Amino acid sequence: MTEEQFYPEEDDTLIDEDIDDLLSEAYDDERPPIAININGRVIEAEMPERNIRVTRLDGSTEPSPDEEEEYTTIIINGKEVRVRQDRPIKKRRVKRASKVRTVNGRREFVVQGYQDKVKVGRRSKNLPDLELLQYSELKLPTSEEVNFRARLIEDTMLEFDIDADVVDVRVGPTITQYAVSPIKEVVDENGEPQVIRTRVSKIAALANDLALALSTKTLRIEAPVPGHSYVGIEVPNQEPSIVSLRALLETEQFYQERKHPLAVPLGRDVSGEPVIIDLARMPHLLMAGTTGSGKSIGLRSMITSLVMSNTPDAVRLIVLDPKIVEFSQFNGLPHLIGPVETDPERIIGVLRWATREMDRRYALLEQEKARNIEAYNAILGRRRKDEHMPYIVIFVDEIGDLMMLYPDETEKTLTRLAQKARAAGMHLVVATQRPSTDIITGLIKANFPARISFAVASGTDSRVILDYTGAEALIGRGDMLFLGPDAAGPKRIQGCFVSDEEIDAVVQYWKDWHQEQIEAGKMEEPSTPPWEQAVTRLEALSDLDPVLEEALNVVVQEGQASASLLQRRLGVGYPRAARLIDALHELSIVGGPQAGGKTREVLVRSIDDARRMVKNNRRKQRY
Template identity: 45%
Template sequence: MSLFQYLKSFYQEGRGIVNLPYTLNGGVIGGVISVPLCFLLQKTGTIIVLATSGIIIAMIITEISIKKTIVRAADKVKQINIPVVDTYDDADAYEQDEAVYLKELDEPVVTEKPKRVFSKGKIIDFPLNRKPSEQSDSFAAEEKKTNGLQEAAMPKSRKISGAANKIEKSLESDVRVKPMQGKEYHFPPFSCLKAPGDEGVNIRKLRADALENARKLEETLINFGISVQVVNVAVGPAFTRFELQPSPGVKVSRIVNLADDIALSLAAQGIRIEAPIPGKAAVGIEVPNSEVAPIRLREVLETPDFVKYKSRLAVGLGKDISGENIIINLAKMPHLLIAGATGSGKSVCINSIIISLLYKATPEEVKLVLIDPKVVELGAYNGIPHLLIPVVTDPSKAAGALQWAVQEMTSRYKLFAERGVRDLAGYNKAVKDDPEAFRLPQIVIIIDELSDLMMVAPHDVEDSICRLAQMARAAGMHLVIATQRPSVNVITGVIKANIPSRIAFAVSSQVDSRTILDMGGAEKLLGKGDMLYYPVGTQKPIRVKGAFVSDRDVESVVNYVKSQVTAEYDEDVIEKITAAEDEPDTLAMDADELLPQAIELVVNCEQASVSLIQRRFKVGYARAGRIVDQMAERGIISGFEGSKPRRVLISKEQWEEMKMGGMDRK
C-alpha cells in the first residue's frame, strides 16, 4: 500500500493511531484540519470553529458586510409588512392590521388630528374637511356672553408672536375722530366667510405617497453612502416634511448637497431642505404634495387661537406644516414687509390681514390707512368705519399720506411727553379718567405696492417709511408694506434694516429671496399662498400655507360692516394730505428752464461739468454753474468733490421714470 493510499484510508475511516468515538469522513485535507481540532475542542467545538471560519472567509472573499445585509433584509421585511400604529392623546399606541388601516383611510378626516407612525417615526396629518358649525355656535355664544371676548384668557396653544402677548385694555377713540354716538359695532359673523369643506383632496393617496417617499428617501441616501433614519413625517396642506436623523459621523452638508438627486429620486418638482430643524436634532426635507389643500380664512379665524387672542391687532395668517394655526400680532412685529412675484398670494395676504382686523377690533380701537397705487386691489374697503381716510390711489397723495403719518407720530410723542408716559398704552391709562381728553387708537398703514411709490417719489417715501419704522411702534402706528418687485431699488437697505419682520412668497431667483430674507429658500416655494414667515427674533423662517379669502368673502364682510356703521372720515387729515400735495416746491420754483435738457445731456453723456453745459447750451459760466448745482440738489449728479469729476447718479431708465412721474418731485 502506497503512502497516499494509507493516508486516504486512515482519514476516511477516522481510525488510526487515534481511537476516536466517532467517524471522521473528510478526506486528507479535512482530516489534517479536523483531527487536531477534535483533540482540542471535541466535535461540537470543532463544528463551531469551522463554521465561524467559513463565514469570515466568505465575507472576505465577497466583501459583504453583516450590517448591510441586516439593513437590507429589514427593508425587505418592512415592504412586505409595515406595522401601522395610531396614537392618541389619551391612549397608548395600539396595533391594527392592514385591512383596518386601509378602511380608515377611506373615511373622512374629522376635526381631531390623528397621527400615523412609519417604522419608528410618525406621520402627522393636517386636519381637513372640518365641520365648523359646532365650533361657530359655541364661539358665538361665548362671544355674546363675554361681550366680544375682551377679558378672555389666553389659550395655551402655540402662537408665533415673539414675546408674551400681554397688552393693555383696548383703545376706544381718536383725538380727531369723535366716538360713535348711539352706534354699537358688532363683529361680523363667521357665516360671512365661506366654510371649509371637502376640497377634493385624497387623504389616502397623500398618506400612501408619504410612506412610499419615506422609503425612497432612505434608500436614496443609503445608495450615496449616507446612513439616516426617517423619524417623523408631517403631511401638510401643500407639502410633506420628512424629518431625518443622520447617523453619528454624517455631515449635514452631505445631505444638503444631494438636493437635486433627492428631487430626482422622489420625482418632485423641487424640494427644500431645512438643516437642521430649529429645536430638533433632525434635518427636514420638504416635498410638495401631489394635491394641494386650500386653507380657508374662516378655518383659522373661528378657532380659539384667534377668538381668545387679546390683542386687537391679531391676524390669522394660515397654517404651518403640522396644521397649527399661525396667529401673528402686528403690535409685536412691529412692522411687516411682504414681497413676492406676481400671483404668488400677496394681495390675498393683505386681504386676510384687513379681514382679521375687522373681526378683531372696533373702529374706535384700530384705524386703517390704505394706500393702493394699483387702484383695483383695496377699493372694496371704501366706506368701512375703520378707515381714517378714503383709500389712497394717487401715488403723489400717498407720499403726502406718509408725511402726515410722520407728523401724527411726532404729535403723539408730544402728548406722551405732556403726560409723562412712554407709549400709547401708558397714555390711554393716563387719560382714562379725563373727560376732556380722547384716547388714541392704534393706526395700521397698509401699502399694497411699494414699487409704484418708489418710482414717483423715492426720497420722500423712503424717508417717511424709515422714520415711521424707527419710531412709530411706541406711538401705536404700524406699517404693512407689500411689493412684487423685490429689488434693492425698491427694498433698500435702510428699509430692510428698520422692518425686521418679513413674509416672502414665491420668487423667481435666489437673488430676490436674499433681498427679502437675507437667505435663499423663497425661490423653491410653490406659489398660491405658500410663504416663508420670518418674524423678528427667530433664527430661521417658518413655512406657512396662507389662508385664502375670496373676493366674495371680502364683499360679504365689508357689506355687513357698512350696514351697521357708516364711515366718518377725518377731514383734517384729508386737508393736510392735500396741502402737502399742493405745497409749492422751492426746488421747482428755482429750477432753470434748461434743467430738463441739461439732465438729458448728462445722462446720455454719463458725465457732468460746468464747461459741458456752457458749450452745449451756449450760456455763461454763472448760469451753467447754477444748473449743475440744481442737478446736484435733485440727486442727479454727485456733489462737489474737489478735483474729482462729478458722477452721474441715475440711469437712462430712471430718468424716464422720473419724467413720467414728474421731475419736480425728485
Template identity: 40%
Template sequence: MRRKNFYIARIDKEVEKGKPNEEKPEEAKFRPEPFVSTISGYNVKDKPSFPFIKWNNRGSQYEGLRDKRKISEEERKKVYGTEFYEFASILRPTIDGEPVGVPRDEQEEDEEESGAGLKDLPETDDEYDFLKAIESGKTGVPEFTAKPVEPEDNGVYAAPPKKDPIPSANIYRPKRRKYERPPLSLLKHGEKSQLPDYGNVIMQKEIIDRTLRDFRIGGRVVEYTKGPSVTQFEIKLDPGVKVERVKNISRNLQMNLEGKSIRIEAPIPGKSTIGIEVPNQIRDKVCFGDLISDQRFLNDGNPLNTVLGIDIGGNFVNLDIVSMPHALIAGTTGSGKSVCIHSLINSILYKADPSEVKMILIDPKLIEFACYEDIPHLATPVINDPKLATIALKWAVEEMESRYELFRSYKRRDFLTYNELARENPQVSPLPYIIIIIDELADLMFIAASSVEEYIQRLAQKARAAGIHLIMATQRPSTDVIKGTIKANIQTRIAFAVNSQVDSMTIIDKSGADKLLGQGDMLYSDGVNEIRVQGAFISLDEITAVTDYIKSRYEPDFMFSSDDLKQKLQREESPLDPTEDEYFEVIARDVVENDNASINRIQKAYGIGFNRAQSIMMGLEELGIVSEGVAGRPRRVLVTLEELEAILNNEWKD
C-alpha cells in the same frame, strides 16, 4: 484694744411717713428654679417659653402674660355699657381747624381712675341714669347710643384737586357707538382634510432612504408630518455625517421624488434632524372662515392679532401686529401676497372696533382695496395716487411726533400706558391704533423715492411706541425697492414664491422662497426662524359681503379727508415767490457788491440748500439783476447798487 466685729447695716424696709415702724410679715415671692437640661445641664440659657396653643379655650394659656386682668364680657357691659369699649373714644369737634384727640396712654389712665370708657362723650341724663343703675346693682342695663359727632366742613382736610394736562385740540375723537362684528355665516368654511395617502408617503420615504444609500450618506427617515401643502420627512444622520452632504444631493432627491420642488431645512430648529419638504399631490384648502371662527382667538381682547394660516404641523399661525411691529411682504404675481393682506384686514374688521383701529390703505393699482371704500375703520379714503400717498406718509410722521408730545405732557411712556390712563380718566381721550398698508411699494419708490424712504425709515424706527404700524407689500423684491435702510428696521418678513435665490435673499436674507409652490405658500420669518405656512384664503365674494354688512350699519369716520391731502400737496408743489424769501434782499445786495452770482458760494455763505439758492437766483434773473444761466459760463451781474435799490423799492411797492 478689743476689736469690733465688722458688719454692713441694712434697711429692710422703708418706714412710711406718719406711721409707726411696724414690722409686717414679708410676702413670699415666687422664684423660679433654673432650667436644667437633661443633655447640656446648666449650659442651656433660661428663655421664657410660651404654652402651646389649645383651641376653644379663649386664650386662657396667655393669662399669665397679661399686665392687666382680663375683663369678662358681662363686666364690660356692666361697666362700659358695651363689650367693645376700646372703640368708645371719639374725637371732639374741631377747634381752630385742628382735631383734638386724647392720647392712648392718658385714655387708659382715665379709664383706670374713673372706670368709664365714654369719658369723651358729653354727660347726658341717660348716662346719669345708666351709672346710677350700675351703682344700685340693678340687673337691667338701659340702652345708650352716643350721637356721632359730624366733622366741620371747613375744607382743612380737603386735598387739592389733581389737574390733568389739557389734551391737544387736534386729538381725533371717534364716534361712540357699539360695534357689532359681521356674522361668521358670511364666510365660507373648508371641507374636512383628507386622510393622508399612506401608500404614497411610504413610497416617498423609501425613495429618500434609497437615495441616501446610493450616495453613501449614513442616515434614514425617522418621522414624517403631513401639512396642507407639503409633507416634511425628518432624517436622522449617523454620527460624523456632515449636514452639507444632504444639501448637495437636493436635485437628485427632487428628481427621484418627481416633485415640482423640494426644500431642505438643515437642521430643523429645536431638533437634531434634517427636514425634507415634499409637495403633496393634493393640497388642502385653508379657509379664512375656519381660522377666524375660533372663539378663543376671536375674543382674546387683542384687536391686532390677525389670521395668517396653518403650518406644517396643522397649528394655527397668527400674526400679532403689536409685537411685530412692522412687516414686509414680497412675492411674485399670483403667489398670494394680496390674499394675505386681505386676511389681515378682515381679521381687524372682525375683531376691532372702529374707534380702536384706523387704517390707511394705499393702493396704487386702483383695484385691490376698492371694496373697502367708506368702511368706518379707515382713517382716510383709500389712496390711489402715489403723490397723495407720500403726503399721507408725511401726515403719519407728524402724527407720530404729535403723539409723543402728548405722551410727554401726560408723563406716559407709550401708546399702551396712555390708553390705560384714558380708560381710568374720562377726561382723557383714547387714541386709536393706526395701521398703514401699502399694496405696491415699488410704485411709491418710483414717484418719490427719497421722500418715501425717509418717511418709512422714520416710522419704522419710532412709530411702534406711538401705536402706528406699517405693512408693505411688493411684487418686485429688488434692492432698489427694498433698500437696506428699510430692511434694517423691519424684522418681520413674509416671503411668497419668488423667481430666484437673489430675490429670496433680498426678502429673508437666505434662500428658500424660490422653492415655494405659490398660491399662499409662504415663509414667515420673525427675525430668528422661518416657518412654512399655508396662508388663509378669503374670496372676493366674502370680502364684499363683510364690507357691505359693515357699511350698511356704520358711516365713515375719517381722521382726515382726501381734500386735506390734495390741499397739502398743492401747497408743497406750488413754487413760492422767491422775492418772499427772507434771504432774497440780503443775497441780492451780496451778489451785486461782490460781483459774483455763484449758487455754490451762496449755499456756503448762508447755509441754505441748492434748491432754495437756485430759486433765489432765478428770482434775481427775472428782475434783471443777473444774466441768464448758460452751461459752462458763470452768470454776470447786470446792475449797480443804486440800480438794485431802485429795483427792490419798486418791487416792494408793487
C-alpha cells in the same frame, strides 16, 4: 372632543351671565372636554361624570340606549342645563402624521385625524358674525402616499451612499415635511452598536436628485430644522388645500390672543398648526414675492381679520394701493381714515401726514407722561374714553413704484415711521414684488425686523428679504416663509385665503352698521380725510418742482431769498437753485433781483400766506 348644542328653556338665564367663568369653576380639568354651542356661541368645557345626569321621560334614573341620545342634564354650579345630543356642529378635523409603527422592520407612518381646539369667546354685538366667512375642509395626503414618498427618499439617499432614515412626518395643508435624521445607530458584525453620522450639507446637496425621484416641481430642504436634530425635506402635496380665515378665527390659539387688537391669523405651518401674529409686537412687517405668489391675498386677509375683530374706535386703517385695483373693495369701511389712495403723489402726501400724526401723538404721550399708547389709554381710563387713541395700521401694497418715482421721500418717510411709530400705536405693513437692493434698501430693511417672503425668482432675492435662501423653492399661492423678529430662522406657512364674496359681505355689514350709528347720532358722516389739504397743496407745487415746497419753507423762515441759501439748505446745485428762485418770483413769493447781488426780499409774512398765493396763481393760470 365632542360637540353639543344647548337649546335654552324659558326659565334659563345663563345667556346674560359670564358663562365662561361658570364653566371654568364647575368642571374638572382632568376630564375630556366638550364644546357647547349656546345661542350660536361655542363654549369649551370639561364635563366630569359626576356632573352629568341623563333624565328619562318616565323619570327613572337608568336611561334606555335610545333615550340616552336625546338629552343630558349638566349641572353648572347647582343649575341644571339640558344639552341635546344631536351634534349639529361640524367637527373641525385636521390630519397629521402623529403615529409611527414598525412593520417588517421598517417605520410606517399613519396619518391620523385630530381635532382643532375650537374656542370662540364672547363677541361684541357690534362685531360681524363669523358666519359671514366660509369654512373649507383640508385635503391632505393619505398614509399610503406619505409612506411611499418616505421610502423613496430613503432609497434615493442610499443610492448616493447616505444611510439615513425618515424618523418623522409632519403633514401640512400644502406640503409634507419628512424628518431625516443624520444620525443612525446600527449593530456591526460583532454585535456592537455603532453610530453612523452623515454631514448635513451632504443631505442638502441632494435637493435636485430628490426632486427628480419624487417627480415634484420644487423641493426645499431645511438643514437642520431649528430646535430639532433632523433635516427637513419639504415635498408639495399632490392636492394642495385652502386655509380658510374663519377656521383660524375659531381656534383656541386665536382666542388666547383676543385681548390684543392687532392679532391676525397668518396661516398654518407644516404640521397644520395655526400661526397667529400680533402686529403690535412685530412692530412692522415687510413682505415680498413675485406676481401671483399671494402678497395681495395675504394683505386682504389681514385687513379682513382686523375688521372682523375690532370696531372703528379701536383700530383705524390706511390703505395705499399703487396697483389701483387690489383694495378698492374696502372703500366704505368705517375703519378707513380716508379712501384707498392709488395715486403715487397722493400716497407720498399721506405718508407725510402719517409722520405729522406720529409727532402729534408723541406730544400727547409726553403730556400724560405715558410710554406708549397702551399706557396712555390706561391713564385716561373709562371716563375719558372719547379721548382714547386708536391703533393705526398702514398697508402699502407696492413700494416699488414709489421708490422709482420718489425714492428719497419714500425711504425717508417709511424709515422715520418704522423707527418711531411703534409707541404711538402706528404700524406698517409694506409689500413689494421686487425685493432688490434698490427697492428694499438697507435703511428700510434694518427697521423691519419681521419679514415674509412668498415665492421669489432667485436665491439672491430670498437673501435680500430674509437673509436666508429658500424662498425661491416655494410653490406660490400663499406659500410663504415667515421670519419673526426673535426667530432663529424662517418658518414655512400656508397663508389664509379670503374670497371676494367674503370681503363684500364683511364690508356691507360695516357699511350698514355705520349708517345705523349715524342715524342714532353716535357717529358723524364721513368727512374729508385729514391729509386732503396737504395733499392738494403738494400737487399744486409738485407740478412746478417737487422741491419747491421745501424752498418755500426755507425762504419764509429765513426772511430772505437767494440761490446760495437754497444750495446750502436743500443740497441742490446752483442751476436748480436759481430756477427755484425764479419760480418763487413768478409766484410773487419773493421780489426781483437786487443791485450788488443782495438777497431778495420775501413778500409774504407766513407760510400760510405763501401757500394761499400759490393756489391763487394756479387758479388764474387755469382760467
